[in-house]
Amino acid sequence: MTSPGLFTPAPLPADAVELGRIQEAWGVKGWLRILPHSAQTQALLAAKQWHLQPPEARYRGGFCAFSGSVQVAVIEVKTHADALVACLEGVADRSAAEALKGARIFLSRSAFPTTPEGEYYWVDLIGLEVVNRQGVHLGVVRDLLPTGPHAVLVLEYTDTSGAAGKSAERLIPFVSAYVDRVDQPERCITVDWQPDY
Numbered sequence: 419m420t421s422p423g424l425f426t427p428a429p430l431p432a433d434a435v436e437l438g439r440i441q442e443a444w445g446v447k448g449w450l451r452i453l454p455h456s457a458q459t460q461a462l463l464a465a466k467q468w469h470l471q472p473p474e475a476r477y478r479g480g481f482c483a484f485s486g487s488v489q490v491a492v493i494e495v496k497t498h499a500d501a502l503v504a505c506l507e508g509v510a511d512r513s514a515a516e517a518l519k520g521a522r523i524f525l526s527r528s529a530f531p532t533t534p535e536g537e538y539y540w541v542d543l544i545g546l547e548v549v550n551r552q553g554v555h556l557g558v559v560r561d562l563l564p565t566g567p568h569a570v571l572v573l574e575y576t577d578t579s580g581a582a583g584k585s586a587e588r589l590i591p592f593v594s595a596y597v598d599r600v601d602q603p604e605r606c607i608t609v610d611w612q613p614d615y
Contacts, residue, residue: 424508425488430469431526435541437462438523439473443515444503450515452495452502452523456540457564459502461530462523466492468506473520483517487524538600540569548573548590548607551598556613557588568593571607 438454454462462468470488472481491507509515530539540562548556548571557573569592577586590596590611599608 424514425470425484425490427484427486428469428489430471430487430524431528433527434469434524435461435527436522436524438502440470440518440521440523441501442519443512444498446512448505448509448511448515450504450506450509450518451498452504454502458539459497461525461539462502463495463497464531465495465525465529467529468492469524469526470518470521471524473522477520481517481520483521538602542602543571543592543600543607546600546602546605546607548609548611550609550611550613554613556590556609556611559607560587562592563589565591 436455438452441451441453443449444451452462468490470484470490472478472483472485493505493507495502495504509518527541533539543559543562546559548559550556555575557575559571560574561572563570563572571590571592573588573590575586575588576583590609596609596611597607598610601607
């Protein structure tokens with residue numbers, strides 16, 4: 419079992435992003451199986467420190483490894499099958515690893531590795547306005563869906579075709595054939611897409 423003083427209490431950074439959760443113990447030497455929230459795992463793989471928080475209240479039953487936010491040192495993390503496995507400082511056996519099941523993993527956005535030109539972290543696209551070449555507002559990026567070869571932008575917009583405007587969803591493939599420009603400073607994505615597609 420982990421001891422109360424095992425991890426360093428530390429507030430989440432102001433730009434913290436939740437990147438995954440500890441799914442379960444992996445092996446008998448304290449390794450953890452990590453379930454990333456995104457197929458983009460570069461930030462988790464590169465970080466030397468993670469911030470952890472307990473699971474959400476509805477999943478917290480019996481969790482007592484720590485309370486509040488803590489900072490942990492990452493000894494090693496690597497890809498394994500469809501997930502990641504990690505070794506954290508102070509987690510030396512299977513019992514200690516099992517005690518962390520469900521903990522949420524956060525990382526400061528400023529600690530993410532730089533992406534190559536034309537590539538973006540999903541978290542940087544969420545909330546951007548999407549307009550087409552004619553300047554028509556198509557919606558705001560609410561999420562991205564991995565579909566194998568590429569991701570799909572999930573836009574939320576107000577459907578005004580009915581009597582009362584209601585929230586609706588629009589899907590646009592995030593590929594160069596449809597995406598003309600991503601302007602992060604202006605928080606806008608320009609696409610070759612029509613409202614009636």
